[in-house]
Amino acid sequence: AQSVTQLGSHVSVSEGALVLLRCNYSSSVPPYLFWYVQYPNQGLQLLLKYTSAATLVKGINGFEAEFKKSETSFHLTKPSAHMSDAAEYFCAVSAFTGGGNKLTFGTGTQLKVEL
Amino acid sequence: GAGVSQSPSNKVTEKGKDVELRCDPISGHTALYWYRQSLGQGLEFLIYFQGNSAPDKSGLPSDRFSAERTGGSVSTLTIQRTQQEDSAVYLCASSLRPFMNTEAFFGQGTRLTVV
Numbered sequence: 001a002q003s004v005t006q007l008g009s010h011v012s013v014s015e016g017a018l019v020l021l022r023c024n025y026s027s028s029v030p031p032y033l034f035w036y037v038q039y040p041n042q043g044l045q046l047l048l049k050y051t052s053a054a055t056l057v058k059g060i061n062g063f064e065a066e067f068k069k070s071e072t073s074f075h076l077t078k079p080s081a082h083m084s085d086a087a088e089y090f091c092a093v094s095a096f097t098g099g100g101n102k103l104t105f106g107t108g109t110q111l112k113v114e115l
Numbered sequence: 116g117a118g119v120s121q122s123p124s125n126k127v128t129e130k131g132k133d134v135e136l137r138c139d140p141i142s143g144h145t146a147l148y149w150y151r152q153s154l155g156q157g158l159e160f161l162i163y164f165q166g167n168s169a170p171d172k173s174g175l176p177s178d179r180f181s182a183e184r185t186g187g188s189v190s191t192l193t194i195q196r197t198q199q200e201d202s203a204v205y206l207c208a209s210s211l212r213p214f215m216n217t218e219a220f221f222g223q224g225t226r227l228t229v230v
Contacts, residue, residue, distance in 0.1 A: 042223055043206065090158065092158075103208075105160075
């Protein structure tokens, strides 16, 4: 079975500051990991994904995440926050089940960006 | 259409009534997923389809919930005898292939309110 834990249901940063959203995973097999973003009243959009090709993954809108097997972590970062980054962010892990990729999501982190 | 389409976008129903939620996946996507998003609960997996069959129904909360998919395309999630705890946003997603590193594309969801 696989699971993800997102530390901090709410994170607040100042515009221009570093964004760090934490995600730890648990998986009995090598995982595929994803970060999704959900803007208000919208569906989820893929930010980036780890598929074992490279441990540092770059995504859209300047976000990146680093896979650290020793720490079972996949934290999401952005060097400089922008007001438009305010949204809810979900970490997810994918593992084989019944022939397909069932995505298991964390409980989400609401990012607030302040002036 | 270009994306995953869900209807209706909002549904208010009386306790005890049955509801049907519809999902039109991206054309050609063989895998389809239903999730439920409740405030503070993250995304809860309900059911996964590969073609018209459902290899994983493990997330359906009770026998009041059922889903079907026809023609390898449209899917309907049915909730019978709705209860207030069924109030949530129901999200549908589809992916091209049932492999672990394949991106899932999400619809904007159906917001169900049971009064």
